[in-house]
Structures are given as C-alpha cells and as structure tokens.
Amino acid sequence: GAGVSQSPSNKVTEKGKDVELRCDPISGHTALYWYRQSLGQGLEFLIYFQGNSAPDKSGLPSDRFSAERTGGSVSTLTIQRTQQEDSAVYLCASSRSGGRTDTQYFGPGTRLTVL
Amino acid sequence: AQRVTQPEKLLSVFKGAPVELKCNYSYSGSPELFWYVQYSRQRLQLLLRHISRESIKGFTADLNKGETSFHLKKPFAQEEDSAMYYCALRITGGFKTIFGAGTRLFVKA
Numbered sequence: 001g002a003g004v005s006q007s008p009s010n011k012v013t014e015k016g017k018d019v020e021l022r023c024d025p026i027s028g029h030t031a032l033y034w035y036r037q038s039l040g041q042g043l044e045f046l047i048y049f050q051g052n053s054a055p056d057k058s059g060l061p062s063d064r065f066s067a068e069r070t071g072g073s074v075s076t077l078t079i080q081r082t083q084q085e086d087s088a089v090y091l092c093a094s095s096r097s098g099g100r101t102d103t104q105y106f107g108p109g110t111r112l113t114v115l
Numbered sequence: 116a117q118r119v120t121q122p123e124k125l126l127s128v129f130k131g132a133p134v135e136l137k138c139n140y141s142y143s144g145s146p147e148l149f150w151y152v153q154y155s156r157q158r159l160q161l162l163l164r165h166i167s168r169e170s171i172k173g174f175t176a177d178l179n180k181g182e183t184s185f186h187l188k189k190p191f192a193q194e195e196d197s198a199m200y201y202c203a204l205r206i207t208g209g210f211k212t213i214f215g216a217g218t219r220l221f222v223k224a
Contacts, residue, residue: 003158033212042119042201042217043159048210056210091159100147100205101166104212106159 002026004107006092012113013082021077021110023092029105031098032075034067037109038088046090049075050098082114117142119204121215128192129223136187136218138176138202147205148185150176151214154198162187162200172196192222 005024013019025032034046045059049069060066064082069075079086089109095102118141128134140146150162163171165178165185176187185202202215 031210033210035214040124040216042121043203043212043214045211045213050210058211093159098210100207101164103161103164108158 004092004094004105006090006107006110008110009108010111010113012115014115015084016081018078018080019082019112021079021090021092021112023075023077023094023107025073025075025092025094026105027073029094029096030072031095031102032069033093033095033104034075034077035091035093036061036088037091043091046077048098079112082112084114087112087114117204117206117211117213119202119213119215121200121202121218123218124216125219125221127221127223130194131191134189134192134196134220134222136200136202136220138185138187138215140183140185140202140204142183142204142206144207146178146180146185147207148176148178149203149205149212150174150185150187151201151203152198153201159201192220194222194224196220197222 007022032049035043048056064080067077091109092107093104095104120139148165152162153159174189201217204213
C-alpha cells in the first residue's frame with residue numbers, strides 16, 4: 001500500500017508569512033509524529049498524535065507552531081509568522097499503535113525555506 | 116536530560132573493511148534503541164532495533180548498558196551501505212524519540 005505522504009515537497013516563503021504542511025499517514029496507523037531536521041542536525045521531535053489527540057507537544061519550539069489531526073488520519077503542521085530559523089526539512093512519520101517498539105514509517109519530508 | 120551522541124559526522128571505509136558506527140546515549144531509564152538509515156534520495160527507514168537482536172543487511176548492534184552505547188557494526192562493508200545512519204532512543208512511558216545527529220558512511224570501491 002501507499003506509504004506516508006507529505007505535501008508540499010518544497011515550500012519557499014517570506015519571513016512573517018504563515019505556512020501549512022500536510023501529512024497523510026499510512027492507512028490504519030493511529031500514531032503520527034512530526035520531526036524537524038535542520039541543516040547538519042539530527043531529527044528534532046516536535047509532536048506526537050495518538051488518534052486525534054496530542055499527548056506530547058513537548059517538542060514544539062514556540063507558540064508559533066501548532067498541529068492538528070482530524071479523523072485520525074491527515075495532520076497539518078502550521079507555522080505562523082515564519083522566521084528564517086524555521087528553515088528545515090519537516091518530516092512526518094506514522095506507526096501502527098505508538099508502542100515503544102513500533103516501527104515508524106517516514107514520509108519524504110517538506111523542505112521549508114524562509115527568505 | 117536524554118541525549119543521543121554520534122561522534123562521527125563522516126566515516127569513510129574501503130569495501131570489504133569492517134565498519135563501526137558509534138552511538139552513545141544518556142538516559143536513566145530502560146532504553147529502547149534503534150538504528151535508522153537514509154539512502155540517497157530515499158526516505159528514512161528503520162534498519163534495526165535492539166530488542167529484536169536481529170541482523171539486517173549484515174549489520175548488528177549490541178546494547179551495552181555499562182558503557183551506554185549501541186554501536187552499529189558490519190564485518191565487511193559494501194558500496195551499497197553508503198548512506199546516512201541515525202541512532203535513536205525511545206524513552207520509557209513516553210512517545211518522544213530522540214535522534215542523534217547522524218553519521219554519513221561512505222564506502223569506497
């Protein structure tokens with residue numbers, strides 16, 4: 001079946017604009033994760049969803065970042081008033097149940113560039 | 116604080132040589148450790164996890180709690196092993212997965 005998909009694949013925006021990044025997880029996966037990968041850095045955990053609820057938002061770097069998930073499926077990561085330091089690749093992953101040993105399946109990422 | 120350290124940004128070896136990608140973690144609880152790999156133009160994918168004690172594509176990794184390490188090893192590197200490798204830690208009772216900065220492995224012919 002189809003893997004995790006993300007859109008857009010690339011996004012260039014101006015500083016101060018809002019952006020929305022979309023993630024379509026694997027069908028039937030209840031757990032969904034967002035990560036950020038800045039140049040030369042590892043993956044930085046942003047937020048985790050179990051179904052539609054987000055029990056762990058600890059990684060969101062500021063209140064400009066928010067995320068939602070509807071219908072236990074598609075998730076949107078929104079960054080308001082973007083800053084240049086927000087430039088990164090944003091990765092989404094999903095897993096079957098969110099268990100500790102679950103395999104996370106990653107999407108191709110959205111490369112965000114803030115000018 | 117939980118942390119995963121991969122001390123080498125780049126590791127270059129000749130084909131057929133042994134390879135070891137180092138990973139050290141900092142975590143007071145019982146760790147769940149993974150290695151993920153990203154080949155050129157492909158998605159990040161799971162390579163192996165410590166709980167499975169498996170060998171994938173000839174790679175193995177042993178958890179050493181005394182040294183808080185989870186090094187990835189392969190006795191004979193192949194050119195197709197060239198990729199970016201990430202060590203990751205999943206904490207107990209939580210959902211956060213902490214990734215290291217990654218090591219780029221380059222296997223020369």
